[in-house]
Amino acid sequence: MADRLLRDRGARRVGTNWASNFVRRRPELQTRFNRRIDYQRVLCEDPDAYRAWFSLVRNTIAKYGIDDTDIYNFDETGFAMGK
Template identity: 60%
Template sequence: MANILLVARGKTLIQTVGEKWVRNFVNRHKELQTRFSRRYNYQRALCEDPKMIQEWFNLIQITIMQYGILPDDIYNFDETGFAMGLTATTRVITRAEYYVY
C-alpha cells in the first residue's frame, strides 16, 4: 500500500517499502505499540447491518437538529473502536498507553 501511495504522489521508486517496514517503523517510535485486537461475539457481527447503522445516524441527526445541539457539545467517550466485518483477532498499532478491545 505504501508503495502505491508513493507512486500516486508521483515519486520515482528507487527504493520500495519493504516487508518489515511497519515493524521497523513501530520499533523506531516508542510511543507506538502493536497489540492484538480481540474478536467480538458472532451475534454482534450479525448486527452489522449498514441499513440499521444508517438509521441510527439519521436518528442522531434529527435529534441534533430538533434540540439545536452544537458540534462543540457532542462528545465521544468510547475509545475502543471496532472494525466492521472483522470477527477474527488481528494486530493493530496504537499509542503505547491505550488498549484495544
C-alpha cells in the same frame, strides 16, 4: 495508504515490513491483537440500524446547529457537548 502518500511525492513504494519497522522505531507506539468477536454477536449486527443511527445523529446536529468541534464522546445513549 503509505504507498499512496509516497506516490504523490514521487518516491518509491514502502517495503514489505515497513509497518513493523515503523512501530519498532517509535517507542510511543505499540501493536495489539484484536479480540475475537462472538459469532452470535456478529449475526445480530444490522447495517441498516447503523445507517439509521448515524442519520439520526446528523439530523440532530443539523436541527440544533451544533458545531462538530463541540461534540465528543457520543454513543447510543447520547453525546456530550462542551469544550
